[in-house]
Amino acid sequence: MSTSAERKLTILDTALALVRNTGFESVSIASLANEVGMSKSGLFAHFNSKEKMHLMILDHAAEKFGADIFGRSLKAKRGLPRLKLIVKNWVNWYKTDGGGTCPFLAAAVEYDSKPGAVKSRIQLHTNKLISSLNYSIDLCVEEDHFRKSIETKKVTFELYSIIIGHLVYLRTMEVKSANKIFQSSFNEFIERYQI
């Protein structure tokens, strides 16, 4: 890899870590430059605008998130085993690499009322995320792990909801009980649709 691409990767990795630990909007060009250890204008030259920087951070986050949660799940067998691994990886993401929020939930909330290119990109990635989850549930049906009669879109919604509900609970109450409630809910979720 060229030096330039390496540098950009370093910047984006640092940016993602910063997003996960301080939220999306608080990653300024100044603060990111400081974190990476270079000058404001030097870093600025990599992106040419704050908006383009945010777009690239989002794309990078999506790539890493996809690889860590869905990519790493491929070693499990199609259907329910893989779905379980996806959820495990997802929940784990809040703890690995110094922990931190789900960057897409943070971005979605922070940019909720700010239409523009960034918000569109967030919607795009969130939709892709939900689609990936939906596909994993489709596979559960295909592999005869889930009943054929289920509406997978609604089942996807339920799973996605308890995943982000879990995140909110984690930040709001004792970690142990948040985890316990989520695990119990997730188990019942599976039982509900299992053959």
Add this chain to the structure above:
Amino acid sequence: MSTSAERKLTILDTALALVRNTGFESVSIASLANEVGMSKSGLFAHFNSKEKMHLMILDHAAEKFGADIFGRSLKAKRGLPRLKLIVKNWVNWYKTDGGGTCPFLAAAVEYDSKPGAVKSRIQLHTNKLISSLNYSIDLCVEEDHFRKSIETKKVTFELYSIIIGHLVYLRTMEVKSANKIFQSSFNEFIERYQI
């Protein structure tokens, strides 16, 4: 009411509208002063610090949210009818008064990684919110609308999750399908625990 208290109420109402339309952190003393139509320093004198302002906005939001969602639900009969009205009021909140996000989800996400008095207050109000929802579900059991065997804490988690999941879906995809999926999910949720 004294003139002073009226003024403060106007300020807090404006602030809440601003929060719902632009998010929590983007409500600056300068922007709020401009919105209310007074000078920066004039408004500042009401709070003496940005942190105290944010705390008062949070308390005001909690009061209004509680009254609009839970207060207004008291006209329905205890148990399931009331729970249904609560959810209806909650979903409606995203549309009334110019719409906008749930201020507590916004605040929770934005302050996720900023420990301090504001984050503590957010946790307090979120916990109260969840407790209120939990109590409404307890009433469903008490009135023999829900089965006695359910763990109401987990059921509360599931309901809270699809409510905020609905909000994310609303911002991410077509409003119509987001509403449809949520309604279908909510109906199944009730059927699942109903006697």
Add this chain to the structure above:
DNA sequence: ATAAATATAGCACGATCGTTCGATTTATCA
């Protein structure tokens, strides 16, 4: 090795922010 291209730094700008302070208007009450 030298020329061209790229990456980075330093500096300055206008904007916005939270906060302070002193002056001034407005409300309260003896």
Add this chain to the structure above:
DNA sequence: TGATAAATCGAACGATCGTGCTATATTTAT
């Protein structure tokens, strides 16, 4: 009415922000 208190304002401060410009390293290609 006149004195006291409270509310509001205008101006200024230091910080931080995004961005542009010019100069200097550093890498790449000939």
